[in-house]
Amino acid sequence: MFNRFRIFLLVLLGTVTLWSCSKDLELTPEDNRQTSASAFEDPAAYKQFLAKLYAGFAVSGQDGPAGNPDLTGLDEGFSQYMRLYFMMQELPTEEAVIGWNDGTIKDLHYQNWTSGNEFIRTMYSRIMYQIAQSNEYLRQTTEDVLNARGVEASLQADIQTYRAEARFLRALSYWHALDLYGNPPFVTEDDAPGAFLPEQISSADLFSYIESELLAIEGELKAPMTNQYGRADQAAAWMLLAKLYQNSEKYNGEDHSADVVTYTSKVIDAGFGLVDDYQKLFLADNNSNGAQNEIIFPITYDGINSQSYGGMTFIIHTAVGGDMDPDNFGINGGWAGLRTTSALVNKFLDNEDDAVEEVNDSRAMFFTEGQTKEITDISNFNSGYAITKYKNVDVNGNAGSDPTGDFPDTDFPMFRLGDAYLMYAEAVVRGGGGDTGKAVDYINKLRMRAYGDSSANISSSDLTLDFILDERARELFWEAHRRTDLIRFGMFSDRGIWPYKGGVPQGATTEAFRDLMPIPSSELGVNTNLTQNPGY
Template sequence: MKTRFKINKTIGFIFLFIVSLTSCTDDLNITPKDDQTTLSEELFTSEAAYKQVLAGIYANLALTGTDGAGSSNLKNIDAGTSQFGRVLLYVQSLSADEMIWSYENDPGTREIQRNIWTAQNPLLLGMFSRAHLSVALANNFLRETTDAKLDARNVSAATRSQITTYRAEARLMRAMAYYYMMDIFGKANFATEEDAINSIPAVYDRAQLFTFIENELKDIDADLVAPRQNEYGRADKAVAYMILAKMYLNAQVYIATDRYADCITYCDKITDGGYSLATNYLHNFMADNNTNSATNEIIFPIVSDGSTTQNYGPTTVMINGEVGSLEENGTALGVSEAGWGGALRIRKQLANLFGSAFANDTRNTIISANRPIEITDISDKDTGYVITKYSNAKSTGGFGIDQTFVDTDFPLFRLADVYLMYAEAHLRGGGGTQTKALGYVNALRTRANNTNTISSAGLTLDFILDERARELHWEAHRRQDLIRYNKFTGGNYNWTWKGNGSNGISLPTYFNLYPIPTASMAANPNLTQNTGY
């Protein structure tokens, strides 16, 4: 069993790292506000500090501040609008046909789920800023681990060999942040450790980001740990392969170039890495998904701990939000009985993908009794179906340690997605084999206890899009998928409350990118607004 990366034991160091970055992060439109800590040479008197500071880069995906779940280390940005996994879920899933958030007074949510966002939306500022903080943290780590710095500190040969891997991981985390910026905003403030700290950063567009990320991930391959050989919660070669595979699958969107064959290549690299599907689909979304059979499937998680890393991240939000206003089913989910009183429901388009053929499919966690499928009034929490995909329960019995802040890690990347990417890339002409593509899809159905496996004739692109929703809903993929299929904007496919129409209306094509936050442009004169906003 893989050991777990001890992010929880490094909290005292994680945000030491941040305050010293004021000038660096100002360049990236981020102003840390914690004035209680400093970073100095004293920190590195212990060689253990290098791993602890590396942990800070990972922790930025889960934590928002040093003073509890409600604190934020980003100036003028609330914790609830800047937790990485949560805002990623909002921009990728809440904006599409998968979920509805009942409490539209919560900052930014109304505009995201009705597709009426503007450059002033606080969730977009949170996404932009948190991703850039990942870049800043990685850059500073790389500056602090140069050969010259290590020589000056007389760092031992043993630690230096580890730092080689640490540096590769930092570069991977930076590349991942740029990947999400490329996908969501189409551009980013761009800086590496080579840039002067006080310089105004350049702005890279999608093509430039694509080239940088691709080259960077390939360049660090030799220094990354082999798939499934790193501590749980730390990145390895498979995480880099996953980002490349997803870039290549979406390359027509990003750079107007067919890279499906490369997607197949990197899907194969991942499947050759020793991964296997969890024995039970729901193991991927339970409180012990860091120790149950999901560890064979999850390629990279955002770690959640109900005791030592409390945060309002995606799994805390979804599990508390899954508790229905009528059902009050929180006890079974491992949170308080009433949860958050019906905060989350599903739009009927997702519900309709689970017809009678999916009655016994373990991916179908829909509760529909006593509820209409339609949501004509978003504030009416008694309408629309609810689901129970995520839980704070353990596969072995019992629950997470806390009834609000869950122990359930968010599976950012997992093997099932690789299977479906392979099948789609194959159908789009990327090569591979029909036999393997069909086997992957049917393996997911078999794992879900669904006897309705498909034949070659049923393996179509439209089928894959629907199957991705059935397998991967509420995992922050849907917006990207719909854009790739030309169904997010325009009127080819409408869903409940798309474009602020109760039955959905067409969206302009420029909505395939989010606007650059106004505050971000004010901080960097090189940033310009995306077309249409």
């Protein structure tokens, strides 16, 4: 299968090299130059190549965990999609800091990055690479192409579902591009592959394109909870639509709160359910311990078959250090990097001087032994509380499948029902219609799971935007939502202060233009159709 992946990726080279073709970040061509037609001689290849599109979010190349990368120019672990996306969404916020000194990584939390930041550049390239792969898959699976190859009608019917999934994955990456960069270059399967300079698309037009794609495939995807675990279904598309609508004022200046109510309601009514124990969502068996009934769309990991130094390997290992016992996390050692700030910890406390160990909220997953609550030295792992949310152990405490303890089985819950509940409630408060009673009930379901009883339940008078922003942090921290949330609430850059924001211990506001990441300077030098975002 991986040989076919290599053949398939050759088709992409002409398209992608001008998307991300700076000297220090290029695609590495393979020696095997068979045609795309020969790559699809085996009927099973169509599903296998779809699997490669999914795998692009979890691994970094053709050989796990490293050695044959999709992109070169940055350490292969650092260049992995979900590792980069987690960093973009969490490190610039109050939810995460990292003590490492690799390149410009600390600039992400300080919010003083430039257009030359290598992590921002590689995220951009990884997104564009994923889009290019999806485009080529769609070119190779049109009705005319399939008929010319003599593909049987029964397989063609399956391929139509595969195409809808590929369009969903492309829409997901284009949403990431929209949210992070605003107005990226735009290419679809209708553009001929080869060397050309893509035109830049406006945020409003990209919003409309993503919306139209998701609406178009809604009827072609499988019904909720009927597809193979880890693959997109209608509920995944509804959730992405709701995310798009939730942040629409930042994308096109329009309020789509009513659409958020509509599409989160579809998700909520689709048959998903909250798992009984919050911790189960983040364990090595979260694909089978009941959490799979809450997770709408995961990025799946397997300690044997999808090894990578990015994704969950990064998140779990990097969060362990100091006096923490790696055995409790199902790993062979910690990388002593990620912690959190007191600003997140305080969201779980009635008073800032309270001890977090006495909090009854089971979501308060902090390691405090040998750690200080306040960060006095961002490079010192013991400075700042550690997070114990993700583990490579199952519900019985058994470690994952990799006997070396390097690579976890824990899936990343990109979309889940708990988020849909909070999105519905926020849309109601923002005037999108819906039912206030339902909104309160949805939040109380989350809080009853967290506290074990109704002692922390809220009433309609508590349902404010300030409460929802804090509750989203309590429920969803380290799930790659926070940057987008803070921007939507106007609290990311020129408002909102937390430790080391702005590069100072007490925190400081930053310029409003940092709500968008810069277009990498290396890309501007290659594609003359691109214009830099304001402020950079």
